[in-house]
Amino acid sequence: MTDTEPLTSNVRPATDALITIRIIKSFPYRNVKNLIIKDIDLKSSTSQELFDQVVNEINTTGGLRPYRNVQYDSLKIYTKAHGSKSMNLVINFENDEEWVIFKKGDSIGDKSLWDLGIQNETEISIFNWDDYVEYKKNPEEKW
Template sequence: MSSTDPLTSNVRPATDSLITVRIIKSFPYRNVKNHIIKDIDLKSTTPKQLLDRIINVINTTGGLRPYRTVEYDTIKIYTKAHGSKSMNLVINFENDDEWVLVSPTITGNDKSLWELGIQNETELSLFKWDDYVEYKANPVEKW
């Protein structure tokens, strides 16, 4: 790859992007399943619409059946394309104020994913907010 080649995250347009959603069932037990969403329009999709879409995928996909027992209510950025990843393999504890896109206190209807800084190849985490707060206060792994 030469220095003139574009980054893979910049090759696809924002109206036809690819993102990875990390569905987190349990923080202490590190139960995480990745779901790749292809062909998403980041400029017209809001975080709330994405939350509803992922919950529908969980409820209709046989391979995600074990993940149906959690009431997911939060989407947070795990890592941006070509950015550094968190040392924690389950969740990124940093930037809660800026990187939480939808939660029990954030509606996620005001701006599009694109306006919130989501680009092609961004990784997002889907989880239950109360479980996150509890795990963040005492991040002990149980396996």
């Protein structure tokens, strides 16, 4: 018998996971709101389905009303459970090739979240791609 307990991210099965969605309204002003999605089946859900679910939550939840005026079109992993976090508090600039899991018009929306590397307690950002590219050129924060 070992004295160590399993990591909380490994306790829940992939068919009953919990993920955090970081809704990014503005990169320079760091307007970010978290949305917790519980009981998601990572093996059968696609990134397109996750995107549609998040947009629906934004459009129907009263507390997310200030976030409705952004045209969201992309999902990207911010951090994986027990992994290192980005130095940028808004979005992770690294790993665009591997960690962008949904972008309008791309075929990656057909893959399951599990196949895209999403695990329990992963944090995912939803944002507007053009705003991201512009902010990445000059990551200046405003107050």
